[in-house]
Amino acid sequence: MDKFATVDYIIFVVYFIIVAGYGFWIYSRKTAANNSSKDYFLAEGSLTWWAIGASLIASNISAEQFIGMSGNGFEVGIAVAAYELIAAVALIIVAVWFIPVYLKNKIFTMPQFLNNRYNETTSLIMAVFWLFLYVFVNLTSILYLGAIAISSMAGGGDSFHLIMVALAVFAVIITLGGMRVIGFTDVIQVVVLIIGGIATTYVALTLVSEHFGLGKDVLAGFNKLMEDSPKHFEMIVDKPGVGATQEEINKYLMLPGIGMYLAGIWIVNLNYWGCNQYITQRALGADLKTARMGILFAGLLKLLMPLIVMLPGIAAYVLYKNGALQEEMAPGGVFHADNAYSAILGHLPNGMKGLALAALTAAIVAGLAGKANSIATIYTLDIYKKYINAGASESKMVWVGKITIVVSILVAVLFTWNDTLGIGGAGGFTFIQKYTGFISPGVFAMFLLGMFWKRTTGPAAITGLVSGFGLSIFFNEFATKVFGPETWLYTAYINKSGHYEIPFQICMGLAFAFTLALMIGVSLFGPKENPKAFVLDKKCSK
Numbered sequence: 001m002d003k004f005a006t007v008d009y010i011i012f013v014v015y016f017i018i019v020a021g022y023g024f025w026i027y028s029r030k031t032a033a034n035n036s037s038k039d040y041f042l043a044e045g046s047l048t049w050w051a052i053g054a055s056l057i058a059s060n061i062s063a064e065q066f067i068g069m070s071g072n073g074f075e076v077g078i079a080v081a082a083y084e085l086i087a088a089v090a091l092i093i094v095a096v097w098f099i100p101v102y103l104k105n106k107i108f109t110m111p112q113f114l115n116n117r118y119n120e121t122t123s124l125i126m127a128v129f130w131l132f133l134y135v136f137v138n139l140t141s142i143l144y145l146g147a148i149a150i151s152s153m154a155g156g157g158d159s160f161h162l163i164m165v166a167l168a169v170f171a172v173i174i175t176l177g178g179m180r181v182i183g184f185t186d187v188i189q190v191v192v193l194i195i196g197g198i199a200t201t202y203v204a205l206t207l208v209s210e211h212f213g214l215g216k217d218v219l220a221g222f223n224k225l226m227e228d229s230p231k232h233f234e235m236i237v238d239k240p241g242v243g244a245t246q247e248e249i250n251k252y253l254m255l256p257g258i259g260m261y262l263a264g265i266w267i268v269n270l271n272y273w274g275c276n277q278y279i280t281q282r283a284l285g286a287d288l289k290t291a292r293m294g295i296l297f298a299g300l301l302k303l304l305m306p307l308i309v310m311l312p313g314i315a316a317y318v319l320y321k322n323g324a325l326q327e328e329m330a331p332g333g334v335f336h337a338d339n340a341y342s343a344i345l346g347h348l349p350n351g352m353k354g355l356a357l358a359a360l361t362a363a364i365v366a367g368l369a370g371k372a373n374s375i376a377t378i379y380t381l382d383i384y385k386k387y388i389n390a391g392a393s394e395s396k397m398v399w400v401g402k403i404t405i406v407v408s409i410l411v412a413v414l415f416t417w418n419d420t421l422g423i424g425g426a427g428g429f430t431f432i433q434k435y436t437g438f439i440s441p442g443v444f445a446m447f448l449l450g451m452f453w454k455r456t457t458g459p460a461a462i463t464g465l466v467s468g469f470g471l472s473i474f475f476n477e478f479a480t481k482v483f484g485p486e487t488w489l490y491t492a493y494i495n496k497s498g499h500y501e502i503p504f505q506i507c508m509g510l511a512f513a514f515t516l517a518l519m520i521g522v523s524l525f526g527p528k529e530n531p532k533a534f535v536l537d538k539k540c541s542k
Helices: 006-028 037-042 049-060 063-075 078-104 110-117 120-153 160-175 179-211 218-228 246-254 257-261 264-274 288-302 305-321 337-345 352-388 394-416 428-437 440-452 458-483 504-523
Strands: none
Touching (some): 006 160, 037 352, 049 179, 049 288, 049 352, 063 120, 063 246, 063 337, 063 352, 078 257, 078 264, 078 305, 110 120, 110 440, 120 160, 120 352, 120 458, 160 179, 160 352, 160 394, 179 218, 179 352, 218 305, 257 264, 264 440, 305 337, 352 394, 428 440, 428 504, 440 458, 440 504, 458 504
């Protein structure tokens, strides 16, 4: 694989200077009037709708999408794009129904929502839980996948750890400027991300057309993908029948046919886009109109993601299947599907490699910065201010937030150094979805009933928190041992490790349904209207 040319380094350095310079300019415009903790963590009132929308996408489309989802595209195909398409619908739902509740009730953090609606115990438990999730699942996976991809582009060798540290430092520089800097620099990041992503897709399709002797014809390359691997263009994975191969079973376990459209994929998306500090934080400092327009703009941009994320993975599959990309997909003789995106990037012409590197770096840094800022926000406002130093000044809280950012990214680097958590073995995108899925059913049930059913009580929330997590573990790890591999609720299959496994999206759906029923049952023993119930005025403004 060719390494970078001088022009690639120049393009990347120019990108770095533009982002860092613009971020410093935004930061330098701050005045004493907007140096409060809420301005630092939420950029209160200063983000425009297009900045909110761009920041949502830049923070969402990180290494797990570019690398992990492209790897899933390599293995399964376009069906993985269901995550993106359902996400666009979920963003509409969040804009119409969720955001008005947050803004009307002056919610700034998700633990604050749980405290105001339920009780302090639920809030504290979830604050700690979210901190661990963001640090040990999100930050680590973004760092690992990003460093793997860029290291592969650079020719491998011993560059992995150096690149990981460089990404972490770049993210810290951006994050220390606060949400205002993150939000506006994300506009540059998402422009670079989309341009670089489209360029990579273009090259991927021309590589396919050239490999089959069709010249440099993008349309011919796309048609060849559909002709060569039609199964990779089916949105619904067939349920494995008698005699199904292990590969077919693995695909179904990842994306369980029509069942995924009825179960886990909605829970994942609505929980992620509507009940997630990392995402909602961008809109919580705006008025309702601006927040809604920003979220809807993000939904529109989300529809572009299958084009720039899925197709390169499918192109890599077709090329590998037909004798190309052998060294790139299996460097050192070890094959991994997560190498698909970087395998395509390595064949970009000089100049475009620098642009693609900038796009990939933009996605990684934006993801790291957004996660780190959310970690700092939750720790500072929901733990430090409430339990450690209730009288902390505004400047003190900003300082604590900055220290938290540095510490969280340092911890993520340490746990990613030797892949302590096994991200590489699980597959990046699947690693995030599965471990997030353990808490998604309970959290989403708490938020959904807390927003829209005034009878939901504090004890019901605790029940939902415990049962959601417990049921997720039960259905993922123990249900087949207790009830067997086949029941009226689910069908389990032998996974690649030789054990029965229920598709994790089905597990999420079952955990959510039972958690919801338990919460409703507990709430029925309480008052007909909880005095802590929220106002649901969709015409609210800040």
